[in-house]
Amino acid sequence: MTAKDTRQTDVMDLISEESRAEIDHWIKKYPDDRKSSAVMAALRIVQDQNKGFVTNELMDAVAEFLDMPPIAVYEVATFYSMYERQPVGKHKICVCTNISCMLCGSDNIVAHLSNRLGIGLGGTTTDGRFTLKEVECLGACVEAPMFQIGDTYYGNLTPEKIDKILDNLD
Numbered sequence: 001m002t003a004k005d006t007r008q009t010d011v012m013d014l015i016s017e018e019s020r021a022e023i024d025h026w027i028k029k030y031p032d033d034r035k036s037s038a039v040m041a042a043l044r045i046v047q048d049q050n051k052g053f054v055t056n057e058l059m060d061a062v063a064e065f066l067d068m069p070p071i072a073v074y075e076v077a078t079f080y081s082m083y084e085r086q087p088v089g090k091h092k093i094c095v096c097t098n099i100s101c102m103l104c105g106s107d108n109i110v111a112h113l114s115n116r117l118g119i120g121l122g123g124t125t126t127d128g129r130f131t132l133k134e135v136e137c138l139g140a141c142v143e144a145p146m147f148q149i150g151d152t153y154y155g156n157l158t159p160e161k162i163d164k165i166l167d168n169l170d
Contacts, residue, residue: 089131100141
């Protein structure tokens, strides 16, 4: 077995068949010689497969799958805030603290969440249910202050609205 065969086996072991098919769907959106353009989608897919975070081994597998240098994948995964390098809670609450949200009271939102959950920014509750993360901008300034949980944006937040949202999560 050659080194390339071994690497291909590793990719097959680390990236599920379903995830590989989804990555292939994204690869098809780019010219044949630009499959590395699917790196952001591939990282999101393997992160979802791995319960919300990417490991060095998964990033290496993505690099192999996309025929790109591992360092290029690491650069993407460490630059963008949507990729997690450590385990996160079942519900990752991404609170925007950029200028529009800050001016509309995101500091109060963070304080309320920290008090309610018993964790600070970057923390995860002891039961593994919630992770509280500060993000630079979610592009929804018109609804400031706001946060994102999963794929859902919640805007015009108040402590009461936050409590209702959290109470309705499984």
